[in-house]
Amino acid sequence: MKTCERCFVDLEETCTQCPCCGEPIIDPEVAAVNRKHQSIRILSTILKIFAVIVLLGSIYYAIGSKGIQTLYMVGGGIFGLVLLWTLAEMEKVFIDTEENTHYILAAKKKGSTKG
Numbered sequence: 702m703k704t705c706e707r708c709f710v711d712l713e714e715t716c717t718q719c720p721c722c723g724e725p726i727i728d729p730e731v732a733a734v735n736r737k738h739q740s741i742r743i744l745s746t747i748l749k750i751f752a753v754i755v756l757l758g759s760i761y762y763a764i765g766s767k768g769i770q771t772l773y774m775v776g777g778g779i780f781g782l783v784l785l786w787t788l789a790e791m792e793k794v795f796i797d798t799e800e801n802t803h804y805i806l807a808a809k810k811k812g813s814t815k816g
Contacts, residue, residue: 738796745789752785 708722718725759778763771 738799741792741796745792748785748789748792752782752789755781755785 708719710719710721712719756778759774759781763774763778766774
């Protein structure tokens, strides 16, 4: 039997949303996986913030430079943005892969998929 985490009402196994408060009901195994990777998600967000800071910093310094240096500064900033953003997204891909693997193994354990 499931229980709503917000209002603690007992629910049927097939419920996906609490009838009292409207809270979506999440499988405990899924909730555990989501809590498991919070620090990696935060680091991914920090990487994205640094990526934008690198681009803005390069544009700021490019304004004061002359000639070809401006192109190099902006190009380097764009390269830094793409590199850091890609690293942040790679972390999310690894997390998603682990979550998908967890779901597949949980489904096989319950016997809902054949394989």
